[in-house]
Amino acid sequence: MTSFGNPTTYSANNQLPAALPNSASFVVLASAMLLAINMYVDRAAVGQLRGSIATELNLSQSQGAYFMGAFFWAYALGQVPAAALGLRFGFRNVLVIFLVVWSGATILTGLSNSFALLIASRLALGLAEAGAYPNANALIRGWFPLHLRGRACSAVTFGGRLGWAISQFLTPILEAVFASWRSVLILYGVVGIVLAIPFRLLAKDGPTDATARANEDQSTTESIAIANHLSLSTMLFNRNLILYSAIQFFTNIGWVFLLSDLPNYLIQVLGVAKISTGFLSTIPPLVSCVGMLFGGVVTDLMSRRFGIRMARSVPIATMMFFCSIAYLLCPQFTNPILFVCMLSVMAVAVDFSNPSLWAFAQDVGGRNAGKVLGWGNMFGNIGAGLSPILMASIQQSFGWNICFYVFATCFFLAGILAMLLNAEKKISE
Numbered sequence: 001m002t003s004f005g006n007p008t009t010y011s012a013n014n015q016l017p018a019a020l021p022n023s024a025s026f027v028v029l030a031s032a033m034l035l036a037i038n039m040y041v042d043r044a045a046v047g048q049l050r051g052s053i054a055t056e057l058n059l060s061q062s063q064g065a066y067f068m069g070a071f072f073w074a075y076a077l078g079q080v081p082a083a084a085l086g087l088r089f090g091f092r093n094v095l096v097i098f099l100v101v102w103s104g105a106t107i108l109t110g111l112s113n114s115f116a117l118l119i120a121s122r123l124a125l126g127l128a129e130a131g132a133y134p135n136a137n138a139l140i141r142g143w144f145p146l147h148l149r150g151r152a153c154s155a156v157t158f159g160g161r162l163g164w165a166i167s168q169f170l171t172p173i174l175e176a177v178f179a180s181w182r183s184v185l186i187l188y189g190v191v192g193i194v195l196a197i198p199f200r201l202l203a204k205d206g207p208t209d210a211t212a213r214a215n216e217d218q219s220t221t222e223s224i225a226i227a228n229h230l231s232l233s234t235m236l237f238n239r240n241l242i243l244y245s246a247i248q249f250f251t252n253i254g255w256v257f258l259l260s261d262l263p264n265y266l267i268q269v270l271g272v273a274k275i276s277t278g279f280l281s282t283i284p285p286l287v288s289c290v291g292m293l294f295g296g297v298v299t300d301l302m303s304r305r306f307g308i309r310m311a312r313s314v315p316i317a318t319m320m321f322f323c324s325i326a327y328l329l330c331p332q333f334t335n336p337i338l339f340v341c342m343l344s345v346m347a348v349a350v351d352f353s354n355p356s357l358w359a360f361a362q363d364v365g366g367r368n369a370g371k372v373l374g375w376g377n378m379f380g381n382i383g384a385g386l387s388p389i390l391m392a393s394i395q396q397s398f399g400w401n402i403c404f405y406v407f408a409t410c411f412f413l414a415g416i417l418a419m420l421l422n423a424e425k426k427i428s429e
Contacts, residue, residue: 024204025143029152031203032136033159035099038192039132040163041170042106042125043071044285045188048171048263048278049181053118056181063115065392068260070119072252072385074126079374079381080235082131083138086370091139092203094131096196102128103192110185126381133157133377138370139205141362147300153358154296161292161351164259164285172278235375238427240364243417244372247316248357248380250414254327254407255350256384258284258343261391269400270336280340284347291319291352299356312360313421319353320415322346327408331401346411353418363423372427383410 046053046068054064085094105124112118136156144152174184235241257265263281266272272280295315302311326346333339358373365372391403 027202028143028204029140029155031199032140032156034195035095035132035136035199035203036156036159037163037166038099038195039102039129040160041167042102042188042192043129044164044167044259045106045171045185046109046122047259047261048168048281049175049184050260050264051267051274052175052181057113057115057118059115061392061396062389065388067115067118067122068388069385070122071126071129072256072381072387074123075130076126076378076381076385078127078130079134079378080371082127083134083368083370083374085131086135086138087368090205091135091370092200092205095135095139095203096200098128098131098135099196099199100193102132103189103196105189106192107186107189110182110189130374130377130381133160134370134374137358137361137373139203141369142205147304151296151300151355153362154292154355157351157354157358158289158292161285161289165282165289168263168281168285169278172275176275234427235371240422240425240427241372241375243420244357244360244376245379247320247414247417247421248376249383250410250417251320251323251350252380252383253387253390253410254323254346256387257391257403257407258347260388262343265400266336266340270334270339272336276336280336283340284344287344288347288351291348291350292354295319295352296355298352299359303359308359308363308423309421312356312363312423313418315356316353316360316421317415317418319349320411320418322349324408324411324415327404327411330404360421360423364425364427366426368427 050064050068053059053067059067082094082098102125105121105128108121108124109118112121133156137153140152140156171184174187175181178184178187262284263277266277266280267274299311299315302314306314323346326342326349330339330342333342357376361373361376362369390406394403394406
């Protein structure tokens, strides 16, 4: 046992923990939450600042779409390599480095004076933030037993949504106070660099010796099998991972509208003032936190009663269908408050499913949970990177209503695929 407290071990049937999480476990969890808050504050800020950036740097609509999408392309490609770095050098160590790099990239965005530099800074931000969730997922796995994984995962992703809400609310206010979008981004970057110090001191990896690692899974043999079989060909052709990746691809095509286009839609289409846009844009991420918290509880309770297969697939599929219905109804609402409320239903549903998605990665990936999550996130963020560009083209040719119908179709497809997931089937099988 390491000196980091008392990380989780399992009984022979892997259903009940041999030890419950202790205070060290929750310190690590709180550190991961704080990291997620900062990550989303930096990531979401440009959604509110996009109009000011485009005006000052004279960006066209297509350039603005590529600026928003650049982050997601880099974020997608960095997922699996970042997870591999965590396995090689320690999850805590690489998370500290990523935090400093993405904070520096946020500062660079604030200093940009050309489209090329904007793209470079967003690519750097995406590559650095790509390591956050896969390594945080693997970090907390070592500290929490199977029956608490959903809630532990929901706590970290809750931090991300809280950071998103903070950014949506605070960014327009700070821009008005400083009279500069640049100052806002530089401030956010400096805060992140300072945050790296307490994170380095508080966050610690779980068990590192061979015996403790073997105890994390049902047997030493299974743990070794999973590690040995997680090759590129396994990830490309494993049925579970194909489904997992496709679900995230279709989900993010629709979800990323909240992050990249909602402020502009409220201003340009619904005629909302900029400061009011900040308040309205805060509502979806804020209420989505409720979905995140309850989603973790529900998937944990279902895993005890129905087994992990239904506990993961049913919440994901059900919530995807809810999202599809919400987007079908969006064009009917021209009142900004009612429109945002409908989007909030979608946001709650997506975040209700997220703990099940994270727990699924842990269930089938074992010690390589970070790689599995990163693989799925990679395809999810390919969808996210495609979304602003695709929507700009559809919106110019056919109008916003068709965009919402495309989002609805993507969520429906994600729901169908989620019904086929099988968390009981390890990747090595």
